[in-house]
Each structure stands twice: as C-alpha cells, then as structure tokens.
Amino acid sequence: xxxxxxxxxxxxxxxxxxxxxxxxxxxxxxxxxxxxxxxxxxxxxxxxxxxxxxxxxxxxxxxxxxxxxxxxxxxxxxxxxxxxxxxxxxxxxxxxxxxxxxxxxxxxxxxxxxxxxxxxxxxxxxxxxxxxxxxxxxxxxxxxxxxxxxxxxxxxxxxxxxxxxxxxxxxxxxxxxxxxxxxxxxxxxxxxxxxxxxxxxxxxxxxxxxxxxxxxxxxxxxxxxxxxxxxxxxxxxxxxxxxxxxxxxxxxxxxxxxxxxxxxxxxxxxxxxxxxxxxxxxxxxxxxxxxxxxxxxxxxxxxxxxxxxxxxxxxxxxxxxxxxxxxxxxxxxxxxxxxxxxxxxxxxxxxxxxxxxxxxxxxxxxxxxxxxxxxxxxxxxxxxxxxxxxxxxxxxxxxxxxxxxxxxxxxxxx
Numbered sequence: 001x002x003x004x005x006x007x008x009x010x011x012x013x014x015x016x017x018x019x020x021x022x023x024x025x026x027x028x029x030x031x032x033x034x035x036x037x038x039x040x041x042x043x044x045x046x047x048x049x050x051x052x053x054x055x056x057x058x059x060x061x062x063x064x065x066x067x068x069x070x071x072x073x074x075x076x077x078x079x080x081x082x083x084x085x086x087x088x089x090x091x092x093x094x095x096x097x098x099x100x101x102x103x104x105x106x107x108x109x110x111x112x113x114x115x116x117x118x119x120x121x122x123x124x125x126x127x128x129x130x131x132x133x134x135x136x137x138x139x140x141x142x143x144x145x146x147x148x149x150x151x152x153x154x155x156x157x158x159x160x161x162x163x164x165x166x167x168x169x170x171x172x173x174x175x176x177x178x179x180x181x182x183x184x185x186x187x188x189x190x191x192x193x194x195x196x197x198x199x200x201x202x203x204x205x206x207x208x209x210x211x212x213x214x215x216x217x218x219x220x221x222x223x224x225x226x227x228x229x230x231x232x233x234x235x236x237x238x239x240x241x242x243x244x245x246x247x248x249x250x251x252x253x254x255x256x257x258x259x260x261x262x263x264x265x266x267x268x269x270x271x272x273x274x275x276x277x278x279x280x281x282x283x284x285x286x287x288x289x290x291x292x293x294x295x296x297x298x299x300x301x302x303x304x305x306x307x308x309x310x311x312x313x314x315x316x317x318x319x320x321x322x323x324x325x326x327x328x329x330x331x332x333x334x335x336x337x338x339x340x341x342x343x344x345x346x347x348x349x350x351x352x353x354x355x356x357x358x359x360x361x362x363x364x365x366x367x368x369x370x371x372x373x374x375x376x377x378x379x380x381x382x383x384x385x386x387x388x389x390x391x392x393x394x395x396x397x398x399x400x401x402x403x404x405x406x407x408x409x410x411x412x413x414x
Contacts, residue, residue: 010062152178218244
C-alpha cells in the first residue's frame with residue numbers, strides 16, 4: 001500500500017478561503033478539514049489508476065495572534081479552538097507560531113488610520129519545508145508527499161524531496177498558485193502528478209452545517225436549556241448558547257478592562273514583548289475565584305498573577321469544579337504589566353489534588369512586587385451585602401461588546 005503524508009500551509013489556505021467561496025458561489029463556504037486528506041488522497045489515487053493509498057499523517061502549519069487588543073479575544077479563542085479540533089478530532093499534527101500584534105486590533109480596518117503597523121508571520125514556511133524534507137529522509141515514512149501550498153518559495157524544497165526518491169503532488173488554488181506549480185510541462189521539476197485544484201473539488205470539500213439541539217451548560221443561562229445550533233463542541237468542551245457566549249464576552253471584556261495589563265501602555269514595554277520568547281504554557285494555582293462573576297486569578301509559578309474567565313477553562317470542567325488552591329496549567333494571553341495582572345487562556349487542571357495552602361504570612365505580596373492587586377481580591381465568599389454593592393458600583397463601566405467575526409480574514413504580511 002502506498003503511504004501518503006500531507007503538508008498543509010494553513011495560513012495560505014485560510015487566507016485564500018474567500019477565493020474558494022467565490023468559486024463555490026457561497027460567501028459562507030468553508031473547507032471541511034476532516035474530509036480534506038481523504039479527498040486529496042483519492043485524487044492522487046485516481047491519477048495512479050485507483051491505487052490503494054494509506055494516509056499515514058497530516059501536518060498543518062499556521063500562526064495565531066499574540067499580544068493583541070483584548071476586544072478581539074473571542075475571535076482568537078475560536079481560532080485556537082479550531083486548531084485544537086484538528087488535533088483532537090482529526091489527528092492532525094499542528095505546528096503554530098505566534099504573530100505579535102503589539103496590542104493592536106486584528107483587522108486593519110479596526111486600527112487607527114495613521115497606524116503603520118503590519119503584523120509579520122514567521123517560521124510557518126520554513127517549518128513546513130523542514131518537516132517535508134525530514135520525513136523524506138526517513139525510510140518508509142512516506143512514498144508520496146501532498147503539499148497544499150501556493151508559494152513559489154517551496155520550489156527548492158520540492159525539488160530536493162524528489163531527488164531523495166519521493167513523489168510529490170501539489171494541491172493549490174487557481175489564482176493563488178505559483179505559475180511554476182501550475183505549469184503542465186513542469187519545467188521546474190517540482191511534482192510527479194498533475195496539479196490538484198481545490199477549486200474543482202469544492203462540493204466534496206464543503207463543510208456542511210447541520211442544525212441540531214444541544215443543552216446550554218452556562219450557569220447564567222435563562223429559559224429552556226435545549227437550543228438549536230450548528231456548533232459542534234470538541235471532546236470534553238462545554239456548550240454555551242450564543243446568548244450566553246455574548247454575555248460571557250461582555251463580562252470578560254469588562255473585567256479585563258479593569259484588571260488586565262494593556263501592552264500598548266509604553267513603547268518600551270511593547271519592544272520588550274516583541275523580542276521576548278513566547279511562553280507556551282505555565283503552571284500555577286487558583287488564587288482567587290469570584291463565583292458570582294465567573295472569573296478568578298491564577299498565581300503563576302513565575303510569581304505573577306493572571307486573570308481567567310469561566311470560558312477559559314478547558315476539558316469540560318465547570319466553574320463550580322475550580323477551587324482556590326487547585327493546581328492548573330495555562331497559556332499566557334497577556335503578560336502582566338507593573339500595575340495590572342496578566343491574562344490566562346486555555347486553563348487546564350493539572351491534578352485533582354489540592355495544593356497545600358501557604359501560611360498567610362508567606363503569601364506573595366503583589367503590591368510589594370510591583371503588581372496590581374484589586375481591592376476586592378481579599379474578599380471572602382461571605383462578604384456583606386453593603387461591600388458587594390460597593391464592588392458592583394466600581395465594576396459598573398461602559399465597555400463595548402466584543403463582536404468580532406472569526407471568519408473574517410486577518411491580513412498577515414508573511
């Protein structure tokens with residue numbers, strides 16, 4: 001049986017999805033990434049006379065926004081959820097690299113008209129090329145490599161893969177493909193098959209949204225919990241209806257405005273963030289939890305505090321299952337600034353045991369460390385009603401609702 005590996009330039013494919021939507025005649029068209037590997041393998045099989053093919057691995061290379069304006073948080077989280085779905089449900093090998101937005105909005109249209117900032121993606125192309133070359137040098141790793149690409153810069157890599165005795169197929173998009181790849185004479189010697197145009201396979205690749213009923217698991221939900229939706233939660237992911245998601249976004253934006261650092265505060269801080277290595281995950285313990293507002297703070301093992309919200313908690317854990325002292329791991333969405341906490345995302349319970357509470361005198365004093373501690377951080381669950389009213393008044397602020405369409409393209413200058 002012929003062994004096939006796929007190598008997908010995820011940034012290029014996502015950026016050109018609107019072109020596929022135009023060809024399909026539906027602006028809401030999206031590629032079904034669960035079908036994509038098998039459809040492309042079948043096309044290669046057809047060119048080989050219906051040979052039997054085994055798709056042994058699918059690699060996707062892409063990027064995600066880091067250090068962005070928190071008003072775009074929902075869009076970024078949905079994008080990260082998409083990558084998690086590829087790994088968990090479709091068993092993709094996903095390699096991601098951060099794009100530092102330096103506190104800006106994701107879409108250029110949402111930034112100041114005189115802001116010259118352009119986000120820059122790094123490492124995606126070279127990571128794809130390295131992986132395809134690496135596996136081509138391993139005996140029996142794959143016989144045919146299918147590259148889902150359009151950039152001419154991959155030509156030297158494709159030529160080298162073929163010199164190592166592997167066969168190469170290219171899948172691309174009309175109008176977004178290097179002429180070298182589309183050349184039927186293949187004068188550049190980059191492929192062993194006729195190019196596979198995704199434009200010709202759209203009916204087989206279409207992601208179909210089927211309405212079904214799910215029970216909203218949000219603690220703030222009102223009314224009947226069974227609602228109609230096209231959303232399919234990942235394994236272990238809790239489902240929140242659209243109304244509850246909007247309310248969570250409003251709550252989260254309000255709390256982050258008060259408690260979370262803003263990387264736009266100083267040019268020096270932005271410069272430091274831009275050159276600092278990206279932290280993938282940290283560990284820490286739940287330091288404070290506010291039951292009635294669905295948020296809390298993590299004391300990171302780096303000695304800093306990080307804000308988190310109910311919808312940042314992963315793996316199906318409810319907010320009632322998160323308790324103070326619980327050991328967790330998380331990704332850093334925003335680094336702390338001298339006067340405010342950072343922000344955590346993708347919070348996962350690391351263990352079910354309670355971390356032994358430190359003596360009160362040994363607790364980290366963030367004020368002395370130069371980090372902001374909200375005045376109500378030390379409130380107990382049995383705080384009196386008058387103090388509650390004061391805190392509610394303090395938190396009563398006008399915050400624009402976060403309403404970013406995750407499907408809109410984020411321009412990235414590769």
